[in-house]
Each structure stands twice: as C-alpha cells, then as structure tokens.
Amino acid sequence: MSYDLYFKPRNGFFSEEHFHAYFGNRPNYKYEGAQAWYGNEDTGVYFVFELQTEQAPEENDDEPIEPFPVALNINYLRPSYFIFEVEPEVTAFVKNFDLLVSDPQVEGMGDGEYNAEKLLSGWNYGNEFGYTSILKDENNRSGVSHLPAAQLQSAWKWNWSRSEVQTRAGESKFVPRIMFMNLGGSTVTAAVWPDGIPVVVTRVDYLCIPRKELAPTRFFRKKEDTTFVEWDKALPILLKHGTQNEDGSISLNYMTPPSDVVKFVQSLPAENRAVAGLSADKVLDREIYERSIA
Incomplete structure (x- = not known):
C-alpha cells in the first residue's frame, strides 16, 4: 500500500x-x-x-x-x-x-x-x-514495534539535524544518531557513547556503551563488551562534565574521559538482556497502532 x-x-x-x-x-x-x-x-x-x-x-x-x-x-x-x-x-x-x-x-x-x-x-x-x-x-501484529508519536518525532528531529550538529561540534566530539532497539523485549531509543568519549547527545531511553579501552577487567584480562545504562542514571555525570544546550542536548567538555567518567563506565554491569536493532521505518506510532487494533 x-x-x-x-x-x-x-x-x-x-x-x-x-x-x-x-x-x-x-x-x-x-x-x-x-x-x-x-x-x-x-x-x-x-x-x-x-x-x-x-x-x-x-x-x-x-x-x-x-x-x-x-x-x-x-x-x-x-x-x-x-x-x-x-x-x-x-x-x-x-x-x-x-x-x-x-x-x-x-x-x-x-x-x-x-x-x-x-x-x-x-x-x-x-x-x-x-x-x-x-x-x-x-497475525500481522507479531513483532510490530511502536513508541509514542511525540518520542518518534523528537528522535526524527534530532537525526534529521544530526549532520549539522556534527559540523558545529567539529571533529573533537561525536554526535550519535538516535537508534531504535529491542532491549529485553521492550522497544527503546538509544544513542552510542563509546568508551565515555566526548559527545553531543540528547535524551534517549538508554545510552549504549561499547567498552573497548574501558572494558572491565575480568580474571586479569580486559573483555570488550557493550552495555546499556538508563539516561537518568547517566545524567548526573553528563551534566557534571557537560554543557546543556538550548535544545536540551548535552555537550561533554573534555578531550579524554576524566577519572570519574572512566570509573562510571567501568562500573556498569555487563548486559545480559537480549538486544536487537530495529529499523526506524518499522517502529510505528503507538497512538495510531492502538486505534487500529481497537
């Protein structure tokens, strides 16, 4: 159709x-x-x-x-x-x-x-x-994902302007796009924050943190992994080392992760929930979805 x-x-x-x-x-x-x-x-x-x-x-x-x-x-x-x-x-x-x-x-x-x-x-x-x-x-509802329309539109606005934000931020900071994911059976928004590097990031449900340089040590060896942390749990340390912009996004103001950022990232537990990426076009408006099946 x-x-x-x-x-x-x-x-x-x-x-x-x-x-x-x-x-x-x-x-x-x-x-x-x-x-x-x-x-x-x-x-x-x-x-x-x-x-x-x-x-x-x-x-x-x-x-x-x-x-x-x-x-x-x-x-x-x-x-x-x-x-x-x-x-x-x-x-x-x-x-x-x-x-x-x-x-x-x-x-x-x-x-x-x-x-x-x-x-x-x-x-x-x-x-x-x-x-x-x-x-x-x-039979057509199996595997269908949805989020509130306001959340979807907010994510779209950020992603649509992401390249412009990246240009303004320069090469010293990474501007991740907002992704859609199935995390432990729930549809969520996420943005990548690799190894606590300097980023410009906006509110999402979770920060997705690939840990390579800051991988936790287990049995005297670093084991690279990817973990997730709720936005509200990460917000205090983001605000401590960042500036909140007019659009609500946060720009981190360091070149290399400070010691408390390193400690925070390394202290996060390993992720044990099932994780799968979702194509943006397949995450539907919850309000229209609910009207359609009523």
Whole structure:
C-alpha cells in the first residue's frame, strides 16, 4: 500500500535530462534506472520519484491522455514523521519546475495545483488506513514495534539535524544518531557513547556503551563488551562534565574521559538482556497502532 502522486509541467515539457539534472544535485538521492530514490541514513526515511516513460491508455477512451511524466511513491504503514521529511522535497521539486499534480487519493488534492497541506493530510489519512487494513489481522501484529508519536518525532528531529550538529561540534566530539532497539523485549531509543568519549547527545531511553579501552577487567584480562545504562542514571555525570544546550542536548567538555567518567563506565554491569536493532521505518506510532487494533 502506498501514496502515489503524479506531476506534469504547467508549460512546456519535462525531459529525462531535467529529471537527472535535478535529482543528481540533491543530497540523499541515488539513481536506479528511471527512479530517483531518496534515502536518509540518519533518519531512515525513504521514498522514490519515478520518470514515467510510458503512459497507459484508459479503457474505452479514444482521447489522448495528457501525460504526467513523474510519479512519487511513499509507502504506508510507516511512522508519521516520514511525511515531514517528504513534504519539503516535494514542495521544492514542484516549485523548481512549476508543476501541476494529479492526486487520486481519498482526502488528496485532486488534479491541478499542488498543495503542501493536502500532501500532509492525504498521506496521513492513507497511512492510518494502512495501519488499520494490515493490523486488524492479529497475525500481522507479531513483532510490530511502536513508541509514542511525540518520542518518534523528537528522535526524527534530532537525526534529521544530526549532520549539522556534527559540523558545529567539529571533529573533537561525536554526535550519535538516535537508534531504535529491542532491549529485553521492550522497544527503546538509544544513542552510542563509546568508551565515555566526548559527545553531543540528547535524551534517549538508554545510552549504549561499547567498552573497548574501558572494558572491565575480568580474571586479569580486559573483555570488550557493550552495555546499556538508563539516561537518568547517566545524567548526573553528563551534566557534571557537560554543557546543556538550548535544545536540551548535552555537550561533554573534555578531550579524554576524566577519572570519574572512566570509573562510571567501568562500573556498569555487563548486559545480559537480549538486544536487537530495529529499523526506524518499522517502529510505528503507538497512538495510531492502538486505534487500529481497537
């Protein structure tokens, strides 16, 4: 199930050269044949623009069909923040080429002028319908992960701006993205804090700490591992050695871990819960999930 939107120029024509020149200069796109795939490694958001090389005729209609040379496809059954990243890309594309649209979706914008608000509402309507259509069958709920929409959107905002934060922080500090994980049967957010190094980090459920240089010693030998610590347990030491930024994130202000950071990291117990990473696109909005199965 997916949202499909079609584009044509108001005047003139749209060529393959236009398609490749435009998407070839925009970040996060790559080509696969006649498709320009958007994929953001930080946020996990993806969608595709496709150049329509052929226009299928309508049945029992001798009138020529006015072609819509480009199509957009966005999957349903996705976290609601997907459309927040899609919309600016679509809006920029439409403005660049002065495009008209054909939107066959229920609650969509119909044929004619593009409307960004209708893109948002149309996809959201279809996305919730997708949740209901698929998740009403109990067999399709196995392994489904979900978190509150506000938490998902907060994680998306951080990940979407992560590269800019990293640029401002420079090479001396690491800015981890927010990951989604299944930790002991629970869906959680996590950020990596390797060996207590200087980072810029925002609130998550857990800090994921790979221990190599600071691996605990067992039987006179260091044994590398990865452990997890709740945010609230780590917060005092983060604030002691860091500055809280306007967005609530914390920037650690040392070059090498101080002795109490070393002690804190080394003192954490080994992780014995089952741990598995979760793809961002598979962690759904809890509120829509709960409405869909009610």
